[in-house]
Amino acid sequence: MSFHETFSEAWQLRYGTEAPSDRPDVEAFLRHRSVRKYAPTPVPESTLAALIATAQSAATSSNLQLWSVISVQDPERRAEIARLCGDQAQVRSAPWFLAFFADHHRLRQAALAAGESPDGLDYVEFFAMALVDVALAAERMVCAAESIGLGICYIGALRNHPAEVQRLLQLPSGTFGVFGLCLGYPEQGSRAEIKPRLPQESVWFRETYPGDVGIGDYDDRMRDFYEAQKMSGEATWSQRSGRRVDGFHMSGREVLKEWIDRMGFSRR
Amino acid sequence: MSFHETFSEAWQLRYGTEAPSDRPDVEAFLRHRSVRKYAPTPVPESTLAALIATAQSAATSSNLQLWSVISVQDPERRAEIARLCGDQAQVRSAPWFLAFFADHHRLRQAALAAGESPDGLDYVEFFAMALVDVALAAERMVCAAESIGLGICYIGALRNHPAEVQRLLQLPSGTFGVFGLCLGYPEQGSRAEIKPRLPQESVWFRETYPGDVGIGDYDDRMRDFYEAQKMSGEATWSQRSGRRVDGFHMSGREVLKEWIDRMGFSRR
Numbered sequence: 001m002s003f004h005e006t007f008s009e010a011w012q013l014r015y016g017t018e019a020p021s022d023r024p025d026v027e028a029f030l031r032h033r034s035v036r037k038y039a040p041t042p043v044p045e046s047t048l049a050a051l052i053a054t055a056q057s058a059a060t061s062s063n064l065q066l067w068s069v070i071s072v073q074d075p076e077r078r079a080e081i082a083r084l085c086g087d088q089a090q091v092r093s094a095p096w097f098l099a100f101f102a103d104h105h106r107l108r109q110a111a112l113a114a115g116e117s118p119d120g121l122d123y124v125e126f127f128a129m130a131l132v133d134v135a136l137a138a139e140r141m142v143c144a145a146e147s148i149g150l151g152i153c154y155i156g157a158l159r160n161h162p163a164e165v166q167r168l169l170q171l172p173s174g175t176f177g178v179f180g181l182c183l184g185y186p187e188q189g190s191r192a193e194i195k196p197r198l199p200q201e202s203v204w205f206r207e208t209y210p211g212d213v214g215i216g217d218y219d220d221r222m223r224d225f226y227e228a229q230k231m232s233g234e235a236t237w238s239q240r241s242g243r244r245v246d247g248f249h250m251s252g253r254e255v256l257k258e259w260i261d262r263m264g265f266s267r268r
Numbered sequence: 269m270s271f272h273e274t275f276s277e278a279w280q281l282r283y284g285t286e287a288p289s290d291r292p293d294v295e296a297f298l299r300h301r302s303v304r305k306y307a308p309t310p311v312p313e314s315t316l317a318a319l320i321a322t323a324q325s326a327a328t329s330s331n332l333q334l335w336s337v338i339s340v341q342d343p344e345r346r347a348e349i350a351r352l353c354g355d356q357a358q359v360r361s362a363p364w365f366l367a368f369f370a371d372h373h374r375l376r377q378a379a380l381a382a383g384e385s386p387d388g389l390d391y392v393e394f395f396a397m398a399l400v401d402v403a404l405a406a407e408r409m410v411c412a413a414e415s416i417g418l419g420i421c422y423i424g425a426l427r428n429h430p431a432e433v434q435r436l437l438q439l440p441s442g443t444f445g446v447f448g449l450c451l452g453y454p455e456q457g458s459r460a461e462i463k464p465r466l467p468q469e470s471v472w473f474r475e476t477y478p479g480d481v482g483i484g485d486y487d488d489r490m491r492d493f494y495e496a497q498k499m500s501g502e503a504t505w506s507q508r509s510g511r512r513v514d515g516f517h518m519s520g521r522e523v524l525k526e527w528i529d530r531m532g533f534s535r536r
Contacts, residue, residue, distance in 0.1 A: 128524065253393040
């Protein structure tokens, strides 16, 4: 199945306000939601090859292409990576699971083979660049996938156990698993919902950053959303999100700085 | 104008090989190129509002929405930011210029107001998360913009002078300008080209990272591309890219680590 909200419906779900009357034809891009339950319908490898081509068509800084992707399809290995990714059922069940990487390794090897000295890669600039590259690539692929009726779920929990992920996928120095991606057709009657977002005026500013950046009615809208979704620990967005970043809910990711140093990133 | 390569044509330009016969309907996502010359056709603010809504519809880790965007339209301020972004003409001339930020500030303020202690934000995990969030948002917006005939150019040079950009845009602590984005209709007869990319087998791996990651015929294809584009310093991709990351072509970005520390990111 695929999702079919109109522009007005999707806008209302995102912002809780009536959509402006003057609207370009971009409603397909408003319909994103995380899909955690997939139909058994297989997704052919040829489809994935076309989607990888869309990922590679994303912009990449100086054409350095500082990212790569590993598909994990072997059932035992899939079960293992699901365990490493917070035991999320969709990692086990999705027709495809892709692990996306920041990748300095490939360029370093190519440059060395060409007689160049890619020593600048250890500036944090190129760590940031690789994170941006991999996210641009993945999101273009996600937009393309959704345009043909597929659903996806990003898996940030790929960062929960970086050392184990590195061993399982045999990652060389200069690579770092940034997120996973589940991909497949949403199950029939999927109840995956469009999630409310911050008011546009809290995110898009004119000329300068405002002295006082409010969040409008967002706490109320999100409280309603959490209740409708029967999400545990109902509270406002500010409260839930504040707790998420209190330093006590790191899911193992507190080691990230040490890990990226060890993998050869971000030393200066 | 907009671009109209077929799937086969775009695939051929990306990879230099014949497209597989079994292909889903995603050719629009293969056609991306950087557009540096824009038609004078205005892009209404209502169009931008719809595109910002697509950006906000991108996935965001734990719904934290760790990004924001500032449009710079005032002519004097536009000229100033163009100067700070390597004096690139398209920054001056594009109908819209958007500066995209990693943003911890808004969440920190909201959490503090709700009585939470968002101290964990200074883990590098949340710096990485903000970079991913901002890139996912921008790329969904870019895909939406391209789908209605607009063209874009990312401006990594927003990182060339972080302190001056911070002053111009009055950025508070906990924010950091990641890239700019030029947006407008491509000029009539635009010669912006689809750029070749690494072979798919150099980027997409099965199950594990290969011991020896080659780049196939990419150096030859890129040499041909550089020559056809009359780009200075013709060489192979490995040579050009190796020099780009040799630590001597940082365009001011060697201060990034110090800067993000100063702006309150990535301390542990």
